[in-house]
Amino acid sequence: MTTDTALSDLDFNPGELAVGPDVADLLFREAHTVSTFTDDAVSDEQIQAAYDLLRWGPTAMNTLPLRLLLVRTPEARASLAEHMSEGNRARVLAAPLTIVAAADTNFHEHLGVLVPHLPNARDMFAGDAAGREAMARSSALIQVGYLIVALRATGLHAGPMGGMDAAGIDADLLADSGWKSLLVINVGLPAGPESVRPRAPRLEFSQVARTL
């Protein structure tokens, strides 16, 4: 059997997608960052459905350091808004749900379960707070990307915002948790066509990829 035959047997053409165009549109091509939302509530169950997808995405050593603070009460929302940059403040106050995506610097406490093939994994990290934070931040940030796509897969829309005082959020909303805020994400359904900006251009593959 030639390689070409093997490929056609798998019904796969290089350059084509393994998912239908509707899925590619929902997750990527037609999906937009949303700034204003309807009043429709977003339930914990909907966020759990998104988490139950994103958790399968890879992280370093299977550490899964992403943590989610679901901000719902007016008090918590007001406290979070205080730490957002001016342009982002009203969006946090108006969104049906806002998530503070954070990195757990104490992720090592779960490694006995998460890394069964390395029984001493927890102890390897126990004395290295700086190394833990670096690892937590990088893998949790990767998981934030999965989260945005997973929210879209559940039919929700996301408005991620990095314009914030992360240290202020950590002190006010995440004190004593070991969690470090990475990104604030409004979640819900778009209020209307004015909820998204016109699509800005993207770089071409030829501009971002090199082959050695």
Ligand SMILES: Cc1cc2nc3c(=O)[nH]c(=O)nc-3n(C[C@H](O)[C@H](O)[C@H](O)COP(=O)(O)O)c2cc1C
């Ligand atoms: C890490 C990150 C930080 C962002 N920070 C902000 C922000 O502080 N305020 C804001 O209005 N939009 C913010 N955005 C939204 C981006 O501007 C938006 O996702 C991008 O322009 C693409 O828009 P599109 O999805 O509609 O094509 C952020 C997005 C990401 C992923």
